Amino acid sequence: MNPIKKHKLPFTLLITTLISSASWAESTKQDALYPRINQKSERNLSYDWPILKVGTGSYEEGPTGVTVFHFERKVNVAVDVRGGGPGTVNAPYMDLGYDMAELDTVVFAGGSWYGLEATTAVATALKDDGLRDGDAFSLTPNIAMSVGSIIFDFGARRLNEIYPDKRLAQSTYRAAKTGIFPLGPHGAGRSAISGGLFGCNAYSGQGGAYREIGDIKIAAFTVVNSLGAIVDRKGKMAACYPGENWPQNAAMAEVLAKYPDNLDNWDEQKQQQASSKNTTISLIVTNQKLSQAELKRLATQVHTSMARGIQPFTTIFDGDVLYAVSTAELEENTMSSAVLGTVASEVMWDAILSSIPEQPKAAIPKSNLQLNKQYLNKLTGKYTFSEFAQVEITNKRNKLYALATGIRDVFAIGRTSATELIPVSKNEFMVPGRYPLTLKFETPDQLIINPGKWQQTAYR
Amino acid sequence: MNPIKKHKLPFTLLITTLISSASWAESTKQDALYPRINQKSERNLSYDWPILKVGTGSYEEGPTGVTVFHFERKVNVAVDVRGGGPGTVNAPYMDLGYDMAELDTVVFAGGSWYGLEATTAVATALKDDGLRDGDAFSLTPNIAMSVGSIIFDFGARRLNEIYPDKRLAQSTYRAAKTGIFPLGPHGAGRSAISGGLFGCNAYSGQGGAYREIGDIKIAAFTVVNSLGAIVDRKGKMAACYPGENWPQNAAMAEVLAKYPDNLDNWDEQKQQQASSKNTTISLIVTNQKLSQAELKRLATQVHTSMARGIQPFTTIFDGDVLYAVSTAELEENTMSSAVLGTVASEVMWDAILSSIPEQPKAAIPKSNLQLNKQYLNKLTGKYTFSEFAQVEITNKRNKLYALATGIRDVFAIGRTSATELIPVSKNEFMVPGRYPLTLKFETPDQLIINPGKWQQTAYR
């Protein structure tokens, strides 16, 4: 389904018109993109915590997005920056040890370092909306403090470099509401993947979990975009397009025991390029009052614990960051720090597992499908995804072939020799391989790769 | 097109026209503001270093602004974050020790944490303009890395909370050019002040200095917005509205020797509110190739050395940050690290001193000036600077009085009792005190406080 078609609002029509009458170039320009805010999700986390509001927004043309956590009043925050390529705003300030409630929002976004614009944009929205100002005279801190981090969701996974920008972030912030958090490919996790180190390349997304123990509330949120693969509590890989000859439903311990021998056949250089930028960004929130030192310890403990649910974790190719927030609503009947951290770590593992969406499956070729030459010829031509990704479709003896003609490969469709497309239906074709690759021709003049949640659209 | 050339009328008139048809509220809305880019400066630093381009932009209605340092190709960077309230983007990344040239731009801005939007906006401008992308496949780092910091320029020094935003920052970045750097109240230093700890409240700005030693180039830039006062090489306070009974042309050592006794008469609570947010942000650049460890040491040494030119430095109320950049253009005929750091520290001291503009002087009352009642009555009424700052002008026995009626004092004009205005000319009045305070009535319906470089305008 083409998300652009779905909408019938004037603005969307305008966009559609722009695209049909213009080139791909327009469709991937930031200013032409249409923010989708708080879209419906198949799976949601419900939670009962009025102080905490969440908004998710995306540019479906990427797809990429942003998730905004907005606390209704100032809260305390600590940060644990651990990975080899972190993107952050105001991180050193959080390490100064002040015991003042100062935080307003935590913002997660796609778009690599460009997505940091989302974090700063939410701070200025708080100001522009009059919730916070720059008053140096107020007794309580009143300058908006927005912190945040980003994931790398460019590279091999999509064929454009759209990023979440100020416009998207501010709209998302303004639509934040309490009680519900969409799970899977939403917000900052819109194009997250996991397991690149093993060639898994499984889609993940944003995960969340919530638990109450007596008066204590704990919420965990994470955008899993890790070089490592997600692992469940029984030790199984929870999301992975398995390698050739891998056992069914592999246990991570088995995979690791043979590692790196079980990667023998791959092209390490290529794989490394494809997988060398990842990041898991997380947020743990409790209503228990904690000193700044305790909050920092909580951040460290919970962040470290994630090495169970994501294996490996915090490698040189991950830019992992975790924020820990205490709303300090609860001053009595609290847990000792290590016990709280242990429980919070379990909640975080739940959040990790909840990030996994249903994985696209490879289309099944229809062996006896006959398509005539004239029809196939109509499909040929050059389709453009973005300034750096195009495919040329040709017809050779009534078989369609695809060749990447931009500066990058288009998934398994390479640039050196044309790849045969196996028919699935009249206008759908597939390419066999470790990862599903379906090509659907839409009238007029569109080619959609992997139709569905993560589809990529080209225009002829 | 040069935005400066576009206008040929005194720019103020144009603005006045725009504003007179609207309300103050419009005039302080971010979207209504007009970016002034690379405005002429009375004093400039010239330097010969093609790789380094500088742009300065401001919203004169603040006034507040932004300074963008753009390196024409990727360079190495280290950061020294030291103060008690720093604002930064991507600081932890710079501490990871990678020996790769990755930096594109360093962005300094006013606007407290809101001004961080300027840093992220320059990164997205680099992407939108096609100079950098998000390509994970390129052999060299190709994601735009923009780092930066901000100064607090709200509070007592101006009567609005306009901040440098994405629009201003991107315009400024795009106008950056090499060879010239305006000194004083420009760019990020547009509303910088110094010396609050001693009640100096002297205007400062952005400073810069450049030196060549053989093949070695060193440039230093700094926005001095410090709790401490600026000190010259002879130990004199270089910019300060002196306290009562202070010696003429006081040596800092003398002031400090009696400190804090020489502050006896002040209202510490009030003073602290007024001065509790400051920041000096600096950049040292060399063409000498340095390892990442050496570059970090250079940052530390030069940053520490600034305690000579700014006294005190890096207090709990300063958020000082210094960036050190090596363009690595020069691999031979270089200096040992400590010698380089020593010379660079002298260049930085020059930069500090160059930040000081000519200070406004108090207007001289005209004792025999007679203004008639009808004329004075025409000036009375309520003048509004912004949503939180207004003054009510009244006429009492042919003397004008001013009372602050918003939620803040208007400089020395308080909110509890009306302050007498002493006539200076037909439409200018002054209030005696440690700091110059002039009020000028402009037709139609404008009241300008301290006409000139840092003027604040109210509308009736």
Place this chain on the structure above:
Amino acid sequence: MNPIKKHKLPFTLLITTLISSASWAESTKQDALYPRINQKSERNLSYDWPILKVGTGSYEEGPTGVTVFHFERKVNVAVDVRGGGPGTVNAPYMDLGYDMAELDTVVFAGGSWYGLEATTAVATALKDDGLRDGDAFSLTPNIAMSVGSIIFDFGARRLNEIYPDKRLAQSTYRAAKTGIFPLGPHGAGRSAISGGLFGCNAYSGQGGAYREIGDIKIAAFTVVNSLGAIVDRKGKMAACYPGENWPQNAAMAEVLAKYPDNLDNWDEQKQQQASSKNTTISLIVTNQKLSQAELKRLATQVHTSMARGIQPFTTIFDGDVLYAVSTAELEENTMSSAVLGTVASEVMWDAILSSIPEQPKAAIPKSNLQLNKQYLNKLTGKYTFSEFAQVEITNKRNKLYALATGIRDVFAIGRTSATELIPVSKNEFMVPGRYPLTLKFETPDQLIINPGKWQQTAYR
């Protein structure tokens, strides 16, 4: 068996004489202790890496000890300090990013912060022996660099506060040899325990593992003294005195799922005191050449990965530290950093598991054993372990009772009411409970608690 009796050398005899003719006070004085160096171990790790020498030493009277890793030539080192109570020497230096081989030794010790004396003592031994000096003129670094960390092995686990000192550390360093590393309760791991958060209180020790992949060598060493419990690759708790009503051979996920409800019956205050100080200290070594940034990332990744084998890990009550060393012997045929870190993490998990010794079992009461009054009376009296731990043995109706009369409880023998001792043999008694507790009376005038590897000896 009393280790003091075991030795027949003159020095030992002297000590024995001192003890029999003097008081416990002598036996727990540091200067009276006899260093045991490289004692035989039931289990050992063998490795083939001439550059790396290991020595282990202990004071059996504690018991407590020290483990010295000595590299035959200067190597590179990075450190990851993570826990809530770390003890370190020279840690900031290792974070400066210099790419110079400077490290000589890594020293692990018991004795809490007092054990840091072992680290500095090995540096001075290197100097005293003439291997390193303080020469500022040499082209290569020639000052001995000894870094190290300690575990807390005081508290509830033993009844004295003997610590590893300079004398022990220097003897151990001088006896270091290559090829063999004793596993379990040796060296710094002599009195290590794990799992206090769950009340496990299982003995652990020092673990090690070694792996070669092509030309790459990886060795992992760890002293597991963690608040969390050790977990094997199938998710089972690998060492724990289980709680009442716990399932047999519990999976950690099951225990955590009910946590903290499954701790309902315990005395949290008491438990916290008993378990609030822990530390796991680790060392990962590779011969692959790495930049300082890569080495630091390796430290971070491997340290984080330990959260799988120790659950929870790096809590506020752990002072975890990991050192990463590259000998840089191998410059070719190396792995990419993330792959190396992933493999090294598996080697470290092996090391964690290898730290577990066979756990003491509770003695079985002999129900029909009759001991006559005169015999029992001979056993009564006050037995002293150290200045703060004594038990008073009394005979009441032909049953022995024990009461702790010092300032601390003696394991399950409390200070408020006497505990009945159940006879096991003529001179052995036991106290039922979660943890084995056996008391053995030895002539003349000795009471040994839990005879065996971790025995505690008192003198009447």
Place this chain on the structure above:
Amino acid sequence: MNPIKKHKLPFTLLITTLISSASWAESTKQDALYPRINQKSERNLSYDWPILKVGTGSYEEGPTGVTVFHFERKVNVAVDVRGGGPGTVNAPYMDLGYDMAELDTVVFAGGSWYGLEATTAVATALKDDGLRDGDAFSLTPNIAMSVGSIIFDFGARRLNEIYPDKRLAQSTYRAAKTGIFPLGPHGAGRSAISGGLFGCNAYSGQGGAYREIGDIKIAAFTVVNSLGAIVDRKGKMAACYPGENWPQNAAMAEVLAKYPDNLDNWDEQKQQQASSKNTTISLIVTNQKLSQAELKRLATQVHTSMARGIQPFTTIFDGDVLYAVSTAELEENTMSSAVLGTVASEVMWDAILSSIPEQPKAAIPKSNLQLNKQYLNKLTGKYTFSEFAQVEITNKRNKLYALATGIRDVFAIGRTSATELIPVSKNEFMVPGRYPLTLKFETPDQLIINPGKWQQTAYR
């Protein structure tokens, strides 16, 4: 004056005997050295602060020493590690932000990294003496926390590598007393020098200053061993053997203005070797209660401020560390943090200046002095300072010549050609140059270089 001769105690006699009958080798062995504790000083700081006790100890044969600051009860501590080669114990722990009083002692020592043994030795002394234990059950922290740092005092400044060891440190700690602090070449500052970057090579030492403002107490201590030179409040170099053609009583600003041109004639390579290891270690103490964040800010501010009194400061060749302690005795009538930091910075500058001892002056040659051949011949031979420093004295045409025959030069006496000794008196000779160099022949068989406070003794 030979300090060894000065003492008449049996132990000293023993040492003297050992030396006269044995070789230099014995005299520079650590175990043969005699601790001198709390020796008289010409200049002392008096202070009134019972909680703070100070001890100083030295091995005069180095000379090198140790300074112990012992707080009578647990106090709060923060640390600012800044330089390029710091030596520290337990530094990361101090950065965890805990608001608990835990510190017992701060220990400063000479001996480069070997001197860290002094810090750990004081911790174990506190334990051995029963003041602290390892009790995990006590409600208040009761494990001794000893932190500390070292200066590099080997290299060109002395002809042996004696270091402060456990024995010296524990004796010094046990002799600590309140109220007095010796200024100049004592304790850790025994062989400190400053100004190597300019070739100053002036002796410095340990400095201290104390100030009361109302109820507030502030004490500052520092061991100045800096690459930079000491500067007074008028901008003059306070201690320096000036370079040729330098102005009399040079202002630092003048020297720096011409820097590095005014170093043209020197041998940079040699100079760098001689001066590449330096460190200034400092302690600021206040009785004002501060939060951990405030204490850390105080450390940063005061440490930074030292760049005024030592120019340059915290270079890559300095390992500067500052400890900040709050005894929290005063909870009321306190200063705001920035004001306190400003005053404390002035106290620290006083401390820096107080570290300078009277500098040795060059001896004046006696032109008409005639010494006969037989007498001179008696002085010839090989004199040994240590295993690496010897001089051969020869007589050539009734003039004495000295040649360094060890592996190092002996000050200005080189190894390639013999240096003529100019007679000053019958048994004293001098060598002209930038630095005083006097040789005195003592019977029997001793050669003393620069007799006095920093003399170096050789044996024939």
